[in-house]
Amino acid sequence: MTNRILFRTFAIWWLILPxxxxxxxxTASTAESKEKKEAAQSSPxxxxxxxxxxxxxxxxxxGGVFSNxxxxxxxxxxxxxxxxxxxxxxxxxxxxxxxxxxxxxxGERGVDPNDQRYSLNADIxxxxxTDFTFSKLPHRLExxxxxxxxxxxxxxxxxxxxxxxxxxxxxxxxxxEIRNRLTLPFFSALSVKFDYRDQGRKGTxxxxxxxxxxxxxxxxxxxxxxxxxxxxxxGAELRISRVKLEYEYSTRDFQENAPVLMNTxxxxxxxxxxAKSFLNRVQYDSSNxxxxxxxxxxxxxxxxxxxxxxxxxKAGEFQATFLTARSLNEEKAYGVNTRVVGGIYNLTxxxxxxxxxxxxxxxxxxxxxFVQVNEPVAPAGTPQAGLTFSQAYxxxxxxxxxxxxxxxxxxxxxxxxxxxxxxxxxxARVGYFYEDTYRPEADxxxxxxxxxxxxxxSSPHKEWKGRVGYTYTHTNTPFTHVKAAFTPEMQPYPSxxxxxxxxxxxxxxxxxxxxxxxLSNVPTGSHETYAxxxxxxxxxxxxxxxxxxxxRKNSQLNFGxxxxxxxxxxxxxxxxxxxxxxxxxxxTYHRRRTETLFVIPxxxx
Amino acid sequence: MGQxxxxxxxxxxxxxxxxxxxxxxxxxxxxxxTYGQVVMTEASSGFTGLNLDPAKVSAIPAGFDYRAVSDLGxxxxxxxRWWNTEVGVRQMLGKSFQFDSALTYDRYRDSQPYLExxxxxxxxxxxxxxxxx
Numbered sequence: 001m002t003n004r005i006l007f008r009t010f011a012i013w014w015l016i017l018p019x020x021x022x023x024x025x026x027t028a029s030t031a032e033s034k035e036k037k038e039a040a041q042s043s044p045x046x047x048x049x050x051x052x053x054x055x056x057x058x059x060x061x062x063g064g065v066f067s068n069x070x071x072x073x074x075x076x077x078x079x080x081x082x083x084x085x086x087x088x089x090x091x092x093x094x095x096x097x098x099x100x101x102x103x104x105x106x107g108e109r110g111v112d113p114n115d116q117r118y119s120l121n122a123d124i125x126x127x128x129x130t131d132f133t134f135s136k137l138p139h140r141l142e143x144x145x146x147x148x149x150x151x152x153x154x155x156x157x158x159x160x161x162x163x164x165x166x167x168x169x170x171x172x173x174x175x176x177e178i179r180n181r182l183t184l185p186f187f188s189a190l191s192v193k194f195d196y197r198d199q200g201r202k203g204t205x206x207x208x209x210x211x212x213x214x215x216x217x218x219x220x221x222x223x224x225x226x227x228x229x230x231x232x233x234x235g236a237e238l239r240i241s242r243v244k245l246e247y248e249y250s251t252r253d254f255q256e257n258a259p260v261l262m263n264t265x266x267x268x269x270x271x272x273x274x275a276k277s278f279l280n281r282v283q284y285d286s287s288n289x290x291x292x293x294x295x296x297x298x299x300x301x302x303x304x305x306x307x308x309x310x311x312x313x314k315a316g317e318f319q320a321t322f323l324t325a326r327s328l329n330e331e332k333a334y335g336v337n338t339r340v341v342g343g344i345y346n347l348t349x350x351x352x353x354x355x356x357x358x359x360x361x362x363x364x365x366x367x368x369x370f371v372q373v374n375e376p377v378a379p380a381g382t383p384q385a386g387l388t389f390s391q392a393y394x395x396x397x398x399x400x401x402x403x404x405x406x407x408x409x410x411x412x413x414x415x416x417x418x419x420x421x422x423x424x425x426x427x428a429r430v431g432y433f434y435e436d437t438y439r440p441e442a443d444x445x446x447x448x449x450x451x452x453x454x455x456x457x458s459s460p461h462k463e464w465k466g467r468v469g470y471t472y473t474h475t476n477t478p479f480t481h482v483k484a485a486f487t488p489e490m491q492p493y494p495s496x497x498x499x500x501x502x503x504x505x506x507x508x509x510x511x512x513x514x515x516x517x518x519l520s521n522v523p524t525g526s527h528e529t530y531a532x533x534x535x536x537x538x539x540x541x542x543x544x545x546x547x548x549x550x551x552r553k554n555s556q557l558n559f560g561x562x563x564x565x566x567x568x569x570x571x572x573x574x575x576x577x578x579x580x581x582x583x584x585x586x587x588t589y590h591r592r593r594t595e596t597l598f599v600i601p602x603x604x605x
Numbered sequence: 606m607g608q609x610x611x612x613x614x615x616x617x618x619x620x621x622x623x624x625x626x627x628x629x630x631x632x633x634x635x636x637x638x639t640y641g642q643v644v645m646t647e648a649s650s651g652f653t654g655l656n657l658d659p660a661k662v663s664a665i666p667a668g669f670d671y672r673a674v675s676d677l678g679x680x681x682x683x684x685x686r687w688w689n690t691e692v693g694v695r696q697m698l699g700k701s702f703q704f705d706s707a708l709t710y711d712r713y714r715d716s717q718p719y720l721e722x723x724x725x726x727x728x729x730x731x732x733x734x735x736x737x738x
Contacts, residue, residue: 063733071725075713153668489610492663560615585627598616602609604666
């Protein structure tokens with residue numbers, strides 16, 4: 001929740017400041033504001049605010065930060081560059097524009113050694129442009145004490161042990177990116193690009209592993225992280241007359257270079273008798289020795305994209321996209337093929353009406369993967385000696401199975417949107433969207449989503465402008481987990497044996513197969529509304545108010561509904577008391593209510 | 606021992622967030638400007654409305670208290686308040702130097718900690734000199 005709150009707080013800042021900046025820019029008429037604007041246009045954004053505008057220049061900055069921290073650092077410093085004590089900070093920048101050659105270089109090091117940013121942009125007569133960026137960012141993570149995982153009923157025990165007490169997790173995220181554009185001087189219609197991006201996550205994080213039977217034993221361990229994602233993109237863009245063609249190839253791979261964590265699972269024991277009669281109910285126990293866990297598999301994605309645009313002048317504009325991609329888990333040779341075909345047609349009719357037609361066809365084809373289940377046999381001297389679980393319970397069937405993905409789907413659809421200019425600087429927009437989804441491997445195979453939307457933007461007076469909108473979406477049979485919960489009464493008596501044996505009586509797989517309630521967090525119907533208004537009664541004052549309200553509900557579930565409603569009013573104020581003093585303020589409230597079915601089985605054994 | 610069906614009820618997650626900020630920027634002279642800002646975020650959330658009734662099943666295994674599961678809402682409750690305050694001064698010293706200074710104060714108050722109390726405070730003071738060329 002806190003991450004979301006933080007994100008929202010800063011997102012609100014970044015959304016509102018440009019709006020206020022625009023309002024200020026529209027109303028400011030002093031010589032000072034002109035100077036600011038000129039400086040902003042002719043110098044890099046990283047330079048200090050009072051820097052005068054020049055075609056070339058630079059700056060060096062050094063300083064120090066004193067920090068005093070008390071209590072937990074995990075929230076106040078989750079993404080912040082803070083460290084106890086006094087630390088140096090530094091910043092530099094330089095730029096030059098001369099004879100068709102331009103460059104800009106900047107760098108900054110914050111309080112935390114992992115808070116760094118560097119960039120270099122260069123342009124040679126617009127023939128060649130390169131943009132390089134490097135950034136590092138620390139991220140404080142929690143260390144779960146697992147103290148809530150400690151309970152017992154007789155010899156049936158849930159327990160935990162913490163192998164990482166006192167460890168402060170603060171891995172860092174690092175990204176290096178270079179983008180290059182080359183436009184041939186003798187054939188400017190063609191440009192090519194070569195881009196490279198390298199993302200890394202390094203440090204440590206907390207990993208959990210669970211042993212079952214006879215205890216539920218949860219352990220935490222320090223996991224080393226040395227993850228790298230590399231992406232290479234290349235492509236070309238050709239513009240001839242009214243035609244524009246683009247092609248891009250990208251390849252991305254992910255790799256974990258840190259050592260794999262190992263764990264020796266507990267011995268599988270009967271919780272009451274502590275005999276090894278539960279060995280055929282698990283895949284691995286202590287007899288298998290150390291085994292890997294929390295493994296991040298190597299991953300690769302290759303993608304080809306072709307885009308085209310044709311300007312038909314008065315007959316409109318046509319855009320088309322074709323994309324094909326292959327995503328692959330290289331450890332297991334398990335992947336997904338993606339194909340997307342899309343088109344957009346824009347047409348302006350007269351001076352007041354604009355029409356946009358869209359169509360899209362998506363095919364996600366997922367591989368199946370054979371899961372080879374390890375099936376140990378119960379040891380001699382136990383009730384199911386020499387038998388695997390499948391042999392002891394023939395109605396269970398085969399343990400090994402083909403895994404398929406509910407991600408596989410075929411989606412096609414389209415939309416029609418119109419924009420009409422009405423009187424008094426008023427614009428009305430209407431739209432209709434249709435989408436047909438077929439999932440060959442999911443519980444609910446087919447869904448049809450239809451959406452209608454309407455919005456009105458008006459500025460009837462120079463002091464006032466407003467916007468309202470409404471969208472209704474209906475989905476018949478949305479994505480649902482069928483028979484996900486609520487097992488009926490199946491064994492209202494103790495199992496055979498003294499003490500009653502979990503090996504006899506109703507087994508888990510029978511209970512799972514008898515569940516009755518369908519669960520989903522996808523709505524069958526949703527209403528989304530918003531309204532926004534800005535009032536500017538004078539040159540140095542602006543007030544905006546917004547309201548957004550959404551209601552989503554799934555009314556097709558058989559044992560209790562699902563709903564999700566939220567409302568968000570907000571307001572901003574900007575007041576320039578005089579040309580030298582600006583005051584801004586904002587308030588936002590967000591209320592959300594989500595309702596769903598809660599089910600707990602009444603079961604012991 | 607035994608299996609007596611399932612208990613169910615509808616459960617609601619409630620989430621309320623308030624966030625407010627204000628800032629003031631003053632250009633005292635052509636060489637000196639100052640600013641101040643305050644950001645406050647308060648949020649609370651939790652599950653509520655869960656009322657499991659063991660009378661709705663024929664029996665319950667010995668030693669289990671299903672009504673107690675209803676207190677899940679007590680453990681899920683979160684309440685926090687975060688204040689962030691910053692004031693600063695920026696001054697040009699001639700044409701080639703600029704001096705920045707800022708004071709910051711952060712306070713995160715975890716009003717309903719569960720496993721860990723994440724309350725924390727941070728005082729900070731920053732000084733920086735820019736040289737332009």
